[in-house]
Amino acid sequence: MPESKSPPSLNHNNSCKQAVRSTVNFHRSIWGDQFLSYNERKDQACEEQRATELREKVRKELVIARSIEPTQHIKLLELIDAVQRLGVAYHFEDEIEECLKNIYLMYGDQWIDDDNLQSTSLWFRLLRQQGFNVSSGIFYKYKDENGHFLKSMKDDVQGMLSLYEATHMRVEGEEVLDEALEFTRYHLGNIIKKNICNDVSLETQIHQALQQPLRKRLPRLETLRYIPIYQQQDSRNDDLLTLAKLDFNLLQELHRKELSQISKWWKNFDVSNKLPYVRDRIVEGYFWILAVYFEPQHSESRIFLMKACNLVIILDDTYDNYGTYEELEIFTKAVQKWSISCLDMLPEYMKPIYQELLDVHKEAEEFLEKTGKTYRSYYTKEMVKEYTRNLLIEAKWANERYIPTVEEHMSVTLITCAYAMIIAKCYVYGDDSVTEHTFEWVSTYPPIVKASCLILRLMDDMATHKEEQERNHVASSVECYMKQYGISEEQTHELFTKLVEDSWKVINQESLRPTEVPRPLLMPPTNLARVCDVLYTRGDDYNHAGKEMISHIKSLLVDRLSV
Ligand SMILES: CC(C)=CCC/C(C)=C/COP(=O)(O)OP(=O)(O)O
């Protein structure tokens, strides 16, 4: 809950001394300084050596699997599914692509084992996940002449669970999958409600799947959820299982090191003294960034993203909480000019924000200069400018107590949700698959980026609008929809839930080949949509981390897995 502290006494320009400011101060970080220091483990090198050996063993299996008999293809899909769920697929991208491409070329839309619901659903999901547009028409086979799903499906619990997960790869217009989702959700729900599942592990899996389908789960959390399930399977591959655990621990070390580095940066910036109205959510923010990219090759990106995103938080809290309209106008002008010479025109408390904004981007620019990629910096700076211009419009609306139309609101708040700008920043430290076209693409809010922005905007507003409206915050999308369409809050939530589902269909559609940019570059908008499902389903877990969120953070950043 927000602490009712008196407004921070800051040193402002004379003109603003009379300013009436919002007084909301968020509670302090619940994590204290526990992530500030990091000590490297002594057995690190030994674990790395072991992980490398196991990695090569698993690689061999995937290579051999390429030339197996077609009758073994179901086993191959199961192996790939396990590799992906266990969070180690990033080591075997080429091998997995090769295997799934072969399967796609061999079977097209006709899966060999289409009498088996579980394997058909697995085949469909894995190929769609890989961007192969296999037809959902295969599922009509499971309907009777009246268009109803076969009654016998209800007894095939594993099959229904597998189908339920597959339906989340649906795109607009795939009615058979919409219906299959409803059917499986209803019958799986009944199994839980009536307590009629004899298999405890399966029951847990159903329960978890109904809470959050695989498509929306964060890869790191899925690894932790899946390890104990996989461990119980008789058909498990022990090398793969051990690799998953070791790899998890090794990555956790890297993540802790990065979080320590970024905590030092934040402490050095001295936000809690200089800008006490700003949310101190470094650890929750790191969880957010880890959701986007967890792999070791994205370490530099994570550091840059953490700095850039926490500046977004500072800007957001300055524009929609603390700053006066006059101050914000000056600040916005200064951002458009992007020059240290503007420092003097700013109110005192805004100077460190402006300085840091320029410094963080300068640091990235210096890195980019070495490789001749400064165009990346140009686009990201333009997006920051656009972001502040739109934050200023929000501040104006809030000031005038103006409730915009839904269209007006979206044209501004899909920009101020910051996701497009964050996605662009995900590419700044990217490899050569990122080109100028990537930045042109993201700057124009293509469908997958817009869908990700909309998911954040709607889910964030559903979770936070009540608290925001207690201060002088711009009307949220919830208020705008209620006013424009004369609907209740409950109806608005229902509508938003549908819009979020539709946005997921767009994400799925845009992830199918051929894609507008290389497929790995679609992971940031996809993962940013996923993280909303974790942060905003039970309330606002970013600002006020609840029990589950605290447990997620501890399991990702504190507790090691025993190998
Ligand atoms: C650390 C990271 C990854 C931050 C993402 C920034 C972000 C979109 C925060 C939402 O804040 P909010 O709920 O206050 O947004 P708004 O004021 O726009 O509703």
Ligand SMILES: [Mg+2]
């Ligand atoms: Mg805000």
